Amino acid sequence: MSRPTFRFAPSPNGRLHLGHAFSALLNERMAREAGGRFLLRIEDIDQPRCTDELTQAMLADLAWLGLAWEEPVLRQSAHLARYHAAQQRLRDAGLLYPCFCSRRDIALKAAAHETRDPEGQPVYPGTCRQLSQDEREARLARALPHAWRIVMDDAVARIGEPLSFSEESSGEVVHERACPEAWGDVVLARKDIGTSYHIAVVVDDARQAITHVVRGRDLFQATSIHLVLQQLLALPTLRYFHHGLIDDARGRKLSKSLGSRSLRDLRAEGVTPQDVRRALGF
Structure with a gap:
């Protein structure tokens, strides 16, 4: 039986805040209580935004x-070939297609498309899925910018059975039914970085022998996508714990994009690690 293995996997595209601290501390505590391993993974595939300066600041935070983790730390930017290989397996299986739509194209189509994904965004209407093979090859030969999307209906049909996952956040194991179809044909390789969070996370969870994924409730719905990829790539299924989020004074979840106060800001104000732990229940 595999030793319980947990991971904290932030993206260094901004400063860490209390929400990150809660998730990191929870992963470390659950790993310790299970007699397992606690790993740190740097999810820096978005290299234009994820700088080395921010990575070093994150490690310092x-x-x-007071957290300690096993070395070496996996940095996704050093393993892009692994994600490309996984994408190629899906292309070879006929489950991916190139999408040449611009953001504007998608926005215009979405305006007349009522279906929304679990995050409230318009589901991609499948414009490029309708292209003939000759047209796809012609556009690829012209090196037109493109993403790669999964044909979700075909992927689900290929698996051929309902998908579910073990969710433990309620204090007991609940078998949650997955609904990947609700996402439509999601992007598995972005135009700008050549891969995606979804592909990278399932490949690395398997590579690092992760057994328990402990992360924010905002990623609960994305688990359906990850289950599909785990099945298609013959990767292990994991146990999940989606914890609540830390809100600011206005009831909004802490976010880098909102400029939430960072751990560095708190440290400059004289807040101690013990203060943070107490405030977060550790």
Whole structure:
């Protein structure tokens, strides 16, 4: 039986805040209580936004909190070939297609498309899925910018059975039914970075022998996509714990994009690691 293995996997595209601290501390505590391993993974596939300066600042923040993790730390930017290989397997299986739509194209089509995904965004209407093979090859030969999308209905049909996952956040194991079809043909390789969070996370969870994924409730719905990829790529299924999010004074979840106060800001104000732990229930 595999030793319980947990991971904290932030993206260094901004400063860590209390929400990150809660998730990191929860992963470490659950790993310790299970007699398992606690790993740190740097999810920096978005290299234009994920800088080395932010990575080093993130490591310093986590060390300041008193966290320790196994070395070496996996940095996704050093393993892009693994994600490309996984995408190629799906292309070879006939489950991916190139999407040449611009953001504007998608926005215009979406305006007349009522279906929304679990995050409230318009589901891609499948414009490029309708292209003939000759047209696809012609556009690829002209090196037109493109993403790669999965044909979700075909992928689900290929699996041929209902998908579910074990969710433990309620204090007991609940078998949650997955609904990947609700996402439509999601992007598995972005135009700008050549891969995606979805592909990278399932490949790395398998590579690192992760057994328990402990992450924010905002990623609960994405688990359906990950289950599909795990099945198609013959990767292990995991156990999940989607914890609640830390809100700001206005009831909004803490976010880098909102400029939420960072751990660095708190440290500059004289807040100690013990203060943070107490405030977060650790």
